Amino acid sequence: MESPPHKLNVGRDEDRISALTDDLLVGILERLDLRQAVRAGALSTRWRDLPYRLSRLHLDVGHFQGATPLEVMDAFTGAAQRLLSVAVPLAEGEGASAAIIPIKSLVLSFYMSSPHLSAIGRTVEDVVSYGKTECLEFSISSPPPASYTALLLAEIGQQFMSFSGAYPVAFSWLTSLTLKRLAFGPSDVTELISACGRLRHLTLKLCRLIDPHSTLKIDVPCSRIQELEFFGFGCRQIELISAPKLRQVWCQNWLFDNPPVCFGHVPELRVVRLFSKTMAWQASFTLSECLSKSATNLSKLHLDFLHQMIWIQPEHPKQLTAIFRNLTSVFLLGIFTECDLSWTLFFLEAAPVLQNIALSRHSCIMTLENSAEKTNVVWKPTKDLKHLNLKVLLIFGCEDEDKVTNYVRLVMGRAVGLNSIVLHGEYPCEDCNATDLERPKMGKASKVGEASRRRIKERLTHGSSSSVEIVIC
Known part of the structure; x- marks a missing residue:
């Protein structure tokens, strides 16, 4: 007689997953969202203490509930204090001593809330005091009131600078910092970067100087800062005087002078991204006014005109050859469709090792009030120009x-x-998708039919001995 099949014991505390070692279970939890990890810990006595043994934690104030920002921060701060306890009792039977669980990666996203900052600062300093933290990131924003005034932003900015000064150990371990809706004094950003000795990445979103008509000057010759991102930063201009380790800069949506950024001593700069519409009071500028001759390692340049006026002027290659000698990729995005494209060839003349050019063309149906007038850009490339290294030309918006x-x-x-x-x-x-309900939300495919594709290929290859591959999508 055949024996009955063996029945697995699937009790909550005796299932196969719970039979795994603590290290394996913690490895599973570290791949989950923190809320899921905590819920998993609530399901079983076997799993209950595991969320407190995680070495990688991300606490986001957006995951907590409360009737007011203060109540939300109460819940956030309480959870942070519980989860960031670095001394966790050993398993039963291993004595009364404590095992140190180092936090290797800690990401905290929270509001600037004065009653809670001291608790957060002390908790983080306890964590980093063990010297095992490899990644520490803060994402800090103003609490969400009904509206923001210049006076309120300045007050919150001063609170933040006091917070960073009160907990220098915590800030000295920061590797990444994102700040949203704060106002700074003229030297605050330089002082902040200098005080954060391990800081590699700084993002400033919708921030401003207390006097927005003044220049933000960043002079940090001894810092390790590698990436700077400015999104809607309110100031007359950003001047990067000295940042020797800086590798990437992203500046988006500026409202005052052109060029928005002026580079000084930035010998390690690799990537520059400039994205903005141009307003009526802004004039176009040359890249040599913006980029520094010390930036000889620049390899990627992204310029997005957001379908409005082209805010750069073509210029003689001798002004840019030293800067562009290692440039391999150029992305020219948001060119309005009425604009001639031949001006883009000044990049070929100035960048001898350029390998890729990507263009996107479109005339947006939504234009901001006070936008600068769209005017054609005129440039006649040198007749005898021969470029040896360009390999790929990519164009979006090939309806014309x-x-x-x-x-x-x-x-x-x-x-x-x-x-x-x-x-x-x-x-x-x-x-366009947001304002024109007839447009498909995911954009649209090319209007070019099969007959048109053949015609385009014939026109491109007529009289040419080139073996270049032509793909029309």
Whole structure:
């Protein structure tokens, strides 16, 4: 007689997963959202203490509930104090001593709330005092009132600077810092970066100087800062006087002078991203006014005009050759469709090792009030230009056959090593999708039919001996 099948014991405390070692279970929990990890700990006595043994924690104030920001921060701070206790009792039977559970990675996202800052500061300093923390990130924003005034932003900014000064040990361990809706004094940002000795990444969102018509000057010759991001920063201009380790800068949506950023001593700079619409009071500028001749390692340049006026002026290559000698990729996005494209070839003339050019074209149906007038950009490339290293030309927004094919042939005649040309339909536009209900939300495919594709390929290859691959999507 055949024996009955063996029945597994699937009790909560005796299931197969709970039979794993603590290290394996903690490894599983560290791959979950913290709320899921805590819920898992509530399901079983076997799992109950495991969330307190996690070495990687991300606490986000947005995950906590309360009727007011103060109540939300009460819940956040209480959870942080419980979970960041670094001395955890050993398992039963291993004595009364304590095992130290080092926090290797800690990410805290919270509001600037005066009653809670001291508790957060002390808790974090307890964590980093063991010297095992590899990654410490703060994301701090103003609490969400109905509206923000310049006076309120300045007050919250002063509270933040007092907070950073009161807990220098915690801030000296920071590797990444994001600040949202704060106002700073003229030297606060430099002092902050200098005080955060391990800081690699600083993001300032919707922040400003107390006097927004003054210049933000950052002079940090001894810092380790590698990435700076400015999103809607309110100041006349950003001047990066000295940041020797800086590798990447992102500046988006500026409202005052052009150029928005002026680079000083930045020998390690690799990537620059500038994204903004241009307002009527802003003039175009040359890249040599913005970029520093010390930035000879620059390899990627992203410029997004957001479908409005082109805010850079083409210039003679001798002004840029020293800066662009290692430039390999250029992304020119949000070019309005009426604009001629031949001006973009000044990058070919100035960047001898350039390998990739990507363009996107679109005329957005939404234009901001006081936007600068869209005007054509005129530039005549050198007739005898021969570029040896360009390999890929990518264009989004190829609805105008004549303008695109004329431009592509212009590039093909000068980029003798070109391998691939890729032509796409319009790139998705969030502004158009938000205001025109008839547009598909994910953008649209190219209008180019099969007959048009053949015609475009014939026009591009007519009279040419090039073996370049042409892909029309």
